[in-house]
Amino acid sequence: MQRIRFRLPERNTRRARVLVAALLSIFLLGGMFGPTAASATPAHTAPWGGYDELWVPSSMGNIKVQVQWAARGGNAALYLLDGLRAQNxxxxxxxxxxxxxxxxNDNITLVMPVGGESSFYTDWYAPSNFNAQPITYRWETFLTHELPDFLAGYGVSPTNNAIIGLSMGGSAALNLAGHHRDQFKFAGSLSGYINISGPGMREAIRVAMFDAGRYNVxxxxxxxxxxGxxxxxxxxxxxxxxxxxxxxxxxxGIPGPYDHPSAPIDYFHTATGMGLEALSWVHARAFEIRLKSMGIPATYSFPPAGIHSWPYWSAELWMARGQILDTMNAW
Known part of the structure; x- marks a missing residue:
C-alpha cells in the first residue's frame, strides 16, 4: 500500500518547532528548579500572622528557626534565645x-532559633574536642548576618530587632545587642549570668558546659x-x-508560686533551680550597680520569690512585653 504523507507549510513547521522547544524548556526547567526554588525562595512581604518552621542556610549547615509572623505584616522582630541545654x-x-x-496579636515577628547547646550564641575558636563536635559554632555570625539577611526576604527588617534570652541566652542577648547596635534596639536578660568576669564564673561555666554536652570551654x-x-x-x-x-x-532563688515539688526528683530540680537563680540574682544586682554608676538606664525586675525555671521566665517575658512593643513600635 502506498504511504500517504502530509507536509505542513514551511511557516507552520517553524512555528511547531518553536512551540515544541518552548514546551521542552519549560518542562526541563520546571523539573530542575521549579519546586526547589519555590520552597527556598522567601516571599517579598511579611506574612500576616501564622507560624512557620524555616531552614536557614549558615556556615554551620541549615539551621531550623521557628517563626511566628507579625500579626499585621510589620517589619519588627523579637529574637528569643534558649538556655544552656538548648534542644536540636x-x-x-x-x-x-x-x-x-x-x-x-502583636505586630512583631517572633524568631526562635533552634539548637546551640552550650554555645553562648557566640562564634567559637574551634570545634569542641571533648565531644568530637563536627562543626565550629558560629552563632554570632548566624544571628547577626545570615539569619537577618534571610528574613529580610520575608519583609523582616535587619535593623528593627529586639532580643531576649534566659540564663545562657541572657548574657548572649546583651552581648549581641552591644556588639551589633545597628541591628538591635532592645535587649533583655532573664536570670542571665551577666558578670562573667566575676569570682569563680569562668570555672563554673567550664563545669556547666562539660555537664551539658561535654563541651570544652x-x-x-x-x-x-x-x-574572648x-x-x-x-x-x-x-x-x-x-x-x-x-x-x-x-x-x-526562694521557691515561689510555680514550685510544688512532690517526688524526690522534683525536690532535686527545685534545689538546683534555687542555687542557679540565687547566683543570677547576684549578677543582676551587680549589673544594676554597674549601669547606675555609669548613668545608663535600664528596667529592672526582681520578684520576691522564684527559682531558675521556665514558668518565671514566661511571666517575665509578659512583663517586658509593653517595653518591647513600645521600643519596636509594634503594637
Whole structure:
C-alpha cells in the first residue's frame, strides 16, 4: 500500500518547532528548579500572622528557626534565645512558655532559633574536642548576618530587632545587642549570668558546659586569660549598651508560686533551680550597680520569690512585653 504523507507549510513547521522547544524548556526547567526554588525562595512581604518552621542556610549547615509572623505584616522582630541545654528539635520558648500566645496579636515577628547547646550564641575558636563536635559554632555570625539577611526576604527588617534570652541566652542577648547596635534596639536578660568576669564564673561555666554536652570551654573563648572572655562579658562592655532599651530580671532563688515539688526528683530540680537563680540574682544586682554608676538606664525586675525555671521566665517575658512593643513600635 502506498504511504500517504502530509507536509505542513514551511511557516507552520517553524512555528511547531518553536512551540515544541518552548514546551521542552519549560518542562526541563520546571523539573530542575521549579519546586526547589519555590520552597527556598522567601516571599517579598511579611506574612500576616501564622507560624512557620524555616531552614536557614549558615556556615554551620541549615539551621531550623521557628517563626511566628507579625500579626499585621510589620517589619519588627523579637529574637528569643534558649538556655544552656538548648534542644536540636525546637526552641524551648515555643513549648515551655506561652510566648506564642503572648505575642500572637502583636505586630512583631517572633524568631526562635533552634539548637546551640552550650554555645553562648557566640562564634567559637574551634570545634569542641571533648565531644568530637563536627562543626565550629558560629552563632554570632548566624544571628547577626545570615539569619537577618534571610528574613529580610520575608519583609523582616535587619535593623528593627529586639532580643531576649534566659540564663545562657541572657548574657548572649546583651552581648549581641552591644556588639551589633545597628541591628538591635532592645535587649533583655532573664536570670542571665551577666558578670562573667566575676569570682569563680569562668570555672563554673567550664563545669556547666562539660555537664551539658561535654563541651570544652577552651574551644569557645580560649583559655581563661584570653581576650574572648572579656569581649563576651556584658559587665565589662557595659558602655556598649548605652542608649539601648534594656530589661534585666532575676529572682532570689526562694521557691515561689510555680514550685510544688512532690517526688524526690522534683525536690532535686527545685534545689538546683534555687542555687542557679540565687547566683543570677547576684549578677543582676551587680549589673544594676554597674549601669547606675555609669548613668545608663535600664528596667529592672526582681520578684520576691522564684527559682531558675521556665514558668518565671514566661511571666517575665509578659512583663517586658509593653517595653518591647513600645521600643519596636509594634503594637
Amino acid at each position: 528539635d525546637r526552641n524551648a520558648w515555643s513549648f515551655e512558655t506561652n510566648a506564642l500566645d503572648q505575642y500572637r 577552651d574551644s569557645m573563648w580560649g583559655p581563661p586569660w584570653s581576650s 572572655w572579656l569581649r563576651n562579658d556584658p559587665f565589662v562592655n557595659a558602655e556598649s549598651l548605652r542608649g539601648l532599651s534594656m530589661y534585666i530580671s532575676s529572682s532570689n
